[in-house]
Amino acid sequence: MSGPEEMQPRAPQGDMEMKILFCGLDYHTYTRSIIAEMELLGATVRYVDIQPRGFGCQVLRITSPQAYSKYRDRIHQEAIRESEAIAYDQVVFLQAHQINLENLSRLREQQRKAQFTLYNWDSLAIHDYRAQARLFDRVLTFDQQDAQGNQFGYLPLFCQRSMQSLRRGLALPRTTYMVGNISKIQRYKAVEVFRDYCRNTGIEFRQHLKVTPVVWSQLVRAGIWPKTISFRSISTAGFNEMIEASAAVFDFANHTQTGMTMRLMESLCAGKKILTNNKWVKQEPFYSPDRIHVFDELNFDGVDDFLRKPLAEPDADFSEYHVQHFTRQLLGMAPLSPVQPMICNQ
Secondary structure, eight states, rough: OOGGGGOSSSOSSSSOOOOOEEEEOOOOTTTHHHHHHHHTTTEEEEEEEEESHHHHHHHHHHHHHHHHHHHHHHHHHHHHHHHTTSOOOOEEEEEOOOOOOOHHHHHHHTTTTTTEEEEESSSSTOOOOOOHHHHEEEEEEEEEHHHEEEEEEEOOOBBOHHHHHHSSSSOOOTTEEEEEEEHHHHHHHHHHHHHHHHHHTTOEEEEEEEEHHHHHHHHHTTOOOOOOOOOOOOOOOHHHHHTTSSEEEOOOOOSOOOSSSSSHHHHTTTEEEEESSSSGGGTTTOOOTTTEEBBTTTTTTTTHHHHHHSSEEEEEEEGGGHHHHHHHHHHSSSSBBOOOHHHHOO
């Protein structure tokens, strides 16, 4: 990996002439939002899904991880061969732990003039991508602790355009929402405890919790009969309606991380109060006690008082965390956020 003095992004050769090879994980609408912004900047983008999915791929991944890995490697090899005829200005990866070093080295050798950028929206504790990181000119992460410990650039997550225009006058006092995937039993237990707290204090808690059949069976085997869950994602209209009608978001991360979740960043830009278990949010420049309440473990004391207090700046939109600015930072067209010393009082 390049040292910090070598990680300064090279200036694009010109927006209208930029050719980008974007290899990433197609996750909800977030990846497509980034691509749309690249194209609005005038770039020509070729997208390659770094993790083949679909029902057949999912079955193969569960039943024979080794066979799935070989299949994925072949897909990557074919994508690299197809890219050989084009000289790209930038090669951008959204995650890279899925690609083996041989294929990544081949792509790097093929695209010698391109700037290679890696962005990660998972922490190293979840996916260790340091072996791949050495083959990139720039490595960016949403996790400040990973950035500080590995000389990576720090780039927080973003708010999509669809959430930037949500109406703010519809939120009802003392209403909280949660929309998210339940992949860990601990996260579901936290929701159950918070649900009881809301019931006892008269707070309205709206939720759409998605689980896979595998996680559902894990919960049942653990003696938990999950309530208010769904095997389907919420519709866009339903999601927007839930956010507009809520004054706050309940944010409980699936994984251990110092990075802010997408839901937290979206809610911040949408003008919502934030309830979170991520104590590292206090390091962020947007933190203020009227807007963000950090709860410890499953202790929700003080939440009701927090929800009753008005925001000091209710119209703040935090445009520096919009997807438009995120994409310019990702491409090296705007400076990154500074990495702050990670000091957090327990």
